[in-house]
Amino acid sequence: MAQLPYIAAIDAGIHQEMRRDPSVLYFGQNLATTENHEFVAAYGHDRVRVTPISETAEIGMAIGAAMAGFRPVVELYMAEFMLVAMDQVLNEAPKFRYMSGGQVKVPLVLKAGFGFACGWAGQHTGSLTALFMGVPGLKVVVPSTAADAKGLMATSIRDDNPVVFMHHYLLTLEHGEVPDGEHLVPFGQAAIRRTGGDVTLVATGWMVNRALAAAEALAKEGIQAEVIDPRTVAPLDLDTILKSVAKTGRLVVVDQAPRHATVGGIIAADVVEHGFESLRAPIIQVNARDTTVPYSEPLEAYVIPDEARICAAVRKVCKTAR
Amino acid sequence: MSVPNAQRQIDMLTKMLRIREFEERVKRTFTDHPGVIRGHTHLADGAEASIVGSLSHFKKGDAALATYRCHGYPIALGTDTKAMMAEILGRVDGLCKGLGGSMHLTDVKKGFLGTSGIVGAGIPHAAGAAWAAQIRKKREVVFCFFGDGASKQGAFAETLNIASLWKLPVIFVMENNGYNVVTTSAQEDANAAAGQPLSIKAKSFAMPGVTVDGTDPLAVAAAVGKAVRRARRGDGPTLVESKVYRLSAHGNIIAPPGVPLHYPEHEAITVFGKREEYEAALRGDPVPRFRGILVQNGTLTAAAADAITQKVVAEMEAAVKFAVASPYPKLESALDHVYA
Numbered sequence: 001m002a003q004l005p006y007i008a009a010i011d012a013g014i015h016q017e018m019r020r021d022p023s024v025l026y027f028g029q030n031l032a033t034t035e036n037h038e039f040v041a042a043y044g045h046d047r048v049r050v051t052p053i054s055e056t057a058e059i060g061m062a063i064g065a066a067m068a069g070f071r072p073v074v075e076l077y078m079a080e081f082m083l084v085a086m087d088q089v090l091n092e093a094p095k096f097r098y099m100s101g102g103q104v105k106v107p108l109v110l111k112a113g114f115g116f117a118c119g120w121a122g123q124h125t126g127s128l129t130a131l132f133m134g135v136p137g138l139k140v141v142v143p144s145t146a147a148d149a150k151g152l153m154a155t156s157i158r159d160d161n162p163v164v165f166m167h168h169y170l171l172t173l174e175h176g177e178v179p180d181g182e183h184l185v186p187f188g189q190a191a192i193r194r195t196g197g198d199v200t201l202v203a204t205g206w207m208v209n210r211a212l213a214a215a216e217a218l219a220k221e222g223i224q225a226e227v228i229d230p231r232t233v234a235p236l237d238l239d240t241i242l243k244s245v246a247k248t249g250r251l252v253v254v255d256q257a258p259r260h261a262t263v264g265g266i267i268a269a270d271v272v273e274h275g276f277e278s279l280r281a282p283i284i285q286v287n288a289r290d291t292t293v294p295y296s297e298p299l300e301a302y303v304i305p306d307e308a309r310i311c312a313a314v315r316k317v318c319k320t321a322r
Numbered sequence: 323m324s325v326p327n328a329q330r331q332i333d334m335l336t337k338m339l340r341i342r343e344f345e346e347r348v349k350r351t352f353t354d355h356p357g358v359i360r361g362h363t364h365l366a367d368g369a370e371a372s373i374v375g376s377l378s379h380f381k382k383g384d385a386a387l388a389t390y391r392c393h394g395y396p397i398a399l400g401t402d403t404k405a406m407m408a409e410i411l412g413r414v415d416g417l418c419k420g421l422g423g424s425m426h427l428t429d430v431k432k433g434f435l436g437t438s439g440i441v442g443a444g445i446p447h448a449a450g451a452a453w454a455a456q457i458r459k460k461r462e463v464v465f466c467f468f469g470d471g472a473s474k475q476g477a478f479a480e481t482l483n484i485a486s487l488w489k490l491p492v493i494f495v496m497e498n499n500g501y502n503v504v505t506t507s508a509q510e511d512a513n514a515a516a517g518q519p520l521s522i523k524a525k526s527f528a529m530p531g532v533t534v535d536g537t538d539p540l541a542v543a544a545a546v547g548k549a550v551r552r553a554r555r556g557d558g559p560t561l562v563e564s565k566v567y568r569l570s571a572h573g574n575i576i577a578p579p580g581v582p583l584h585y586p587e588h589e590a591i592t593v594f595g596k597r598e599e600y601e602a603a604l605r606g607d608p609v610p611r612f613r614g615i616l617v618q619n620g621t622l623t624a625a626a627a628d629a630i631t632q633k634v635v636a637e638m639e640a641a642v643k644f645a646v647a648s649p650y651p652k653l654e655s656a657l658d659h660v661y662a
Contacts (some may be wrong), residue, residue, distance in 0.1 A: 025453075046457045051486070057446045057480035064450020064464075067435050070384065070457070072450075092443050096436050100428035101418030102659035104436060136660045160662035 004178040009146040009254040010111070013153030014073060016182060017183045018043050021126045024157055025065060027051055027206075028058060028111075028150035043221025055085035063093050063162075064142060071107045071157055079166060093162040094137025098155045103230050109163045111155045115206055116169035117304050121295040127256035127288065129204065130263045132164045133234045140234040142263075146176030148231055151185030159187065168205035173186050188235035194222030194242070199314050200244040202267055203254035204230060207305065211254050214310035217296060223318055233263045249280035250317040254305055259287045272279040281320045284313040326378065326543060328621045334539050335612055335622075336380060336630050338370040341394045342609045343631075343638040344403055345412065345570075348393070348424075350409060352574060352584045355646055358411050359583065362576065363424040366394035368537070368569035369497050371608035373403045374398050375466060375542025376495050376564070379550040385435045387448040388467040390425035392437040395467065400434040407641040413648035420651045421501035423661065431512060431541040442468065442475030445494070452492035452559075463491040463553040470520055470563075472503030489558035493549045496561060497536060499568035504589045521563035529559050529642060566602035602643030611618060 004012065012208045018024045018039070026032075027049040032040045051058050055076065062072040082089050089110065096106050117125045132140045139161050144150040151166060157165040193208060194215050201210040215225035217236040226244050230237055245251050251271055253264030258286055268283045286305045292298055326334065345365045351358060366373060373394040380399060387393050396406060398589065401417065409416030410424045418428055425439045435451060438444040448466030457460040472478055473496060485492050498520055499506055507514035513522050524531025530552070534545040549560030557650055572591075574583045582611040586592060617624050 012402050025457075049488070050484060052480070054480035054484060056477045057449065057484050060443065060455060060477060060481065061450030062445025064435075064447035065454045066450070068449065068451040068454035070454050085438050087443055091440065092438060092447070096428075097662055098659045099418060099422035099426035100436060100659075101416070101421045102662075103418070103430040105662040107662070131410070139661075153516070181541070275461070313413070 001177045001195040003175050003284075004146050004182055005173045006143075006146045006149045006167070006174050007173065009149040009176070009178045010153050010167055012175050013150040013176065013183070014039075015042070015148070016154050017157040017314070018047070019253065021071065023070045025072040025120040026075065027072065028030070031075045031079065032220055039063055055081050056088055056118070059085045059088040059110065060092065061104055062095065063088065066106045066108045067096065067104045073109040073111055073157060076112040077126060078108055078124050079112040080123055080126055080245070082110060089164070090119050090135050091131070097161070098137060105160045107160045109153070109165050111165045111167070113169040114166050117293060117298050117300055118170065119297065119300070121296060122292040125293040126255050127205070129233060130257055130261050130266065130291070133236070133263060133266065136159065138234060139232065140166065140206040141187070141232045142166045142168070143231065144171065144205055145167065146174065146227050147183070147231045148191070150178050150186050151183045152231065155184050155187060157220060163315050167206070171208045172278045188230045188237050190224060190230045190237035191216070192240065194227040195227065195282055196226040198224045198248055199226070199252060199317060200225045200241065200248045201225050201228065201252050201254060201310070201314070202230065202241055202264065203221040204263055205232065205256065207256050210305065214307045214314065217311055218314055223314060225314060230263075236267070238267075238270050238274065239316065241271060241316055244274045245271055251279065251283045252286060252313045252317060253283065253312065254286045254310055256288055256304060258290045261285055269279050281317040284317055286310050286313045325540060327564070331540070333623055334374050335616055335627070336634065337374045337398050338363050338539065338609050338612060339634045340403070340637065341366060341397045342404070343634045344406065344641065345393055347407070347638045347642050349570070351642060356582050358646060359424070360412065361423060362573045363410065364391040364573045365570045366391055368499065368603070368608065369566045371539040372495070372497055372536035372542050372564040372566050373467075375539035376493070376546045377466070378539075379464070379542045380433065380465065380548050382433075383462040385433050385451045385455070385629065386446070386464070386465040386467065387435050387444045387451065388437050388439060389441055389444055389469060389472065389546035390439045391469070392427045392513055396427055396429045396434045398430060399429065399430050399434055401429040401434065403637060403641040405427060407645035410650070411645040412650065413560045413645055415644070415648040418528040419655060419658070421476040423550070431498065431638045436603060437603055442477035444468065444611060445472065445477050446481045448492055449481045449490055452485065452490035453488065455491050456488070462555045463493060465493050465495060467495050467497065469502070469513065470496055470498035470507055472496070473520060473523060482524070482529065485559040486529040488528045489513055491553035491556070491557060492559045493545065493546060493553055494559060494561045496563050497566055498563050499566050499590065501568060501572070501589055503572045504593045506594070519563055521561055522559035529561060531561040531563070533565060536566035537606055537611065539608070539612055567606070569603060573586040
């Protein structure tokens with residue numbers, strides 16, 4: 001085990017796979033501009049390349065290279081940059097296998113940072129995860145710890161499908177224990193970050209930390225929250241969530257996106273459909289307020305879900321429980 | 323530059339005839355078997371010489387990608403026309419198991435990697451496959467087919483820039499058929515409006531650009547051949563503007579369920595009232611013209627040409643018969659192949 005920052009753990013996952021599999025490619029903007037760049041030095045220019053600011057071509061070329069037998073990882077930096085190329089992300093990559101009747105596979109990773117709520121204003125702060133999770137053919141990964149960042153990146157690269165790898169920018173320098181050597185985290189297995197019997201909190205990305213902080217505060221009031229981090233939202237480990245709700249009878253979903261664009265809303269709908277009899281109180285969603293993320297610091301803090309709002313939601317479901 | 327020998331020219335004519343007769347059957351199926359073809363089909367009639375001339379340079383290990391107007395390329399590459407027709411009818415024996423249809427024909431075994439329904443979207447896919455070929459270093463190339471309309475999408479500019487910068491082994495074959503659905507090139511292309519060939523766009527990306535008569539398979543083969551040799555040498559891509567005239571309307575009529583589908587008259591007539599332009603294009607139909615040239619110059623006799631046609635017609639009628647008789651896929655198969 002080594003203490004690594006989240007961002008270095010992602011790189012460790014890419015290194016792990018590039019070392020073992022010569023078909024893994026890594027390319028994107030502002031990457032590998034000099035010969036001594038660590039990935040160029042290790043794997044050469046055939047496999048590691050800088051691109052112009054051409055998201056449609058980058059993602060489209062990843063699709064073509066994938067269909068031709070390679071496993072490209074596209075460095076997109078900001079999740080919003082995928083919006084420039086949404087046809088390739090939503091309408092090309094996830095559909096070629098299907099439309100060809102299973103003749104091709106499209107193993108690629110779209111590595112994109114998101115949620116940079118630290119003064120980046122309206123266009124670099126979005127939490128777009130839910131936008132991708134409903135697209136058949138895409139897998140969507142949201143690591144919240146350094147260990148998962150490495151292990152989920154490695155699994156993303158080995159997966160035979162297009163994977164949107166959403167790393168949270170506010171976790172960039174968060175350190176954590178990361179297993180040395182080969183490390184893989186399976187898709188579709190949620191992590192229970194904290195156990196508790198009174199309420200289930202489900203959160204992804206940076207919101208996992210906020211949910212955990214809220215859980216600690218609530219424990220002082222005698223409320224024990226179970227905090228679940230799905231880790232991958234497509235596939236989604238609904239079973240772990242349903243089992244927890246069966247135990248607690250209460251669910252609060254926390255999501256950094258505005259109300260109608262959340263992973264949490266989809267989880268809430270699934271729990272209502274499949275776990276209604278377990279629920280002792282209405283589900284509450286704690287989301288970003290319905291607005292563009294503002295620049296000014298207090299306004300930004302007001303918009304993004306915080307510990308106080310999570311705690312208030314938990315107190316409410318505990319009070320209204322049947 | 324070597325001219326294809328007599329047998330290769332006869333093979334080219336045969337492939338052109340096979341594409342034409344296949345698509346004639348697609349067209350006729352709308353009336354012969356109403357309702358069995360759904361959605362939107364797009365025919366390559368008028369572009370057969372361009373397709374066959376370009377792919378005459380295709381070698382094992384190469385790849386080709388195209389748009390939704392995709393019936394011609396797999397035929398030129400040797401795909402089973404029964405499986406193609408069954409796909410267009412959405413049947414279990416379809417090339418793509420009925421999951422793709424007319425717009426998404428794919429035959430990986432023959433090197434036909436995929437087709438996008440979005441006009442410019444496949445251009446970067448081809449460049450990505452060319453990057454793969456460049457890494458493999460086996461002198462393989464990728465043929466990228468698209469229409470003139472696609473050159474106005476960002477994917478075109480972005481991809482040609484990277485392809486040239488990286489010297490990717492890809493040949494961009496832009497089939498300029500004069501119309502983007504109902505818009506003429508001069509209405510939507512600054513180069514066309516200025517009277518310039520569309521191949522001039524290559525200059526912006528520091529790659530060779532050439533305009534060729536896409537109705538002459540030998541001229542296309544010569545121009546694309548040069549581009550293929552350049553790509554195999556590792557010198558990078560070429561933009562080939564192949565000028566053709568689409569002989570059918572953009573596609574069958576767009577209609578809600580219950581309205582019988584058919585091919586309307588060409589937009590030159592229905593929208594612009596230019597019947598003479600269309601009839602002149604029909605007189606220049608590349609398929610009978612190439613047949614006429616080969617018969618006239620003694621490459622094959624009229625009787626031999628007729629025999630080829632009869633054989634091709636029989637093949638395509640069998641394809642329709644096969645497709646109509648093929649059952650629909652099992653309902654649960656709609657859930658197959660979502661993930662690998």
